Amino acid sequence: MDKLIVGPLVGSDISTVIVIDALDECKDEEPTSVILSVLGRFVSKLPSVKFFVTGRPEPQIQEGFRLPLLIGAAAVFVLHNVKPSLVNNDIQLFLKLSFLELAHRHELGGWPTSEQLDLLCQRSGGLFVYAVATVKFIDHRNNPPEEQLDCLLQSQNNTAYEGRTRLKENATLDLLYISILQDAFGDDNMEDDQKVRSILGAVILAANPLSPSTIATLLGISTRSAFLRLSSVHSLLVVRATLRPEPPRRLN
Helix, strand or coil, rough: CCEEEEEEHHCCCCCCEEEEEEEEHHCCCCCCCCHHHHHHHHHCCCCEEEEEEECCCCHHHHHCCCCCHHHHHCCCHHHHHHCHHHHHHHHHHHHHHHHHHHHHHCCCCCCCHHHHHHHHHHHHHCCCHHHHHHHHHHCCCCCCCCHHHHHHHHHCCCEECCEEECCCCCCHHHHHHHHHHHHHHHHHHHHHHHHHHHHHHHHCCCCCCCCEHHHHHCCCCHHHEEEEEEEEEEEEEECCCCCCCCCCCCCC
8 A cells, every 4th residue: 555555646746536436345355445445555655646436335344434543534425324315316317417428319300309318317216327228328339329219218118017016116227227228129039038048147147247158158059149139228238348350160
């Protein structure tokens, strides 16, 4: 900490923010977070540097913020205590800016309407993941964004069912994800349905992220088949792999 971070920052005398995300995911078995203990020792040497630390309130993290060296230097911000109105304002701003970029790219004037933005913000239920998935779904590589938005709003206006269980009205992510899956795989092809379930099941159940080619090998299908189906739900999954072109075949 002293040689890698504190020394260079003191020497450069710059103002900056350092983000430590998901601190609770560190393998830290000590009663008090080691990282927070170290920060407490050096934070007074960096008056122009702010540390933004996120994480679930695990016991060692809570104890870390109670250290005498950090009590006066840190402010604890509990996310679920934020007023819903503040969260909704941030989500609406995110949606507005995202759609503004989409409208500019596709040369759409006056789109979307303020009513549509308000409705999407209302349906997000305070969840940024809803807003992000919505933007990714609407920014489809093949379909116009205005059609994608209309499709999403219309599908969620209908009563949705999963098997025999009626979805809860406040389960906004359930409705959004089902709308996305129905749009991608709603052709009622039983053979394809089983393949889709197997591919998505491999993604969900795998301990570590798998490439489309690895999933294809595990399921005994072609890499192209796995890649195309995973790409169909790009708004829910991050698919980084690209298909390599097949080598040319020699004609006899």
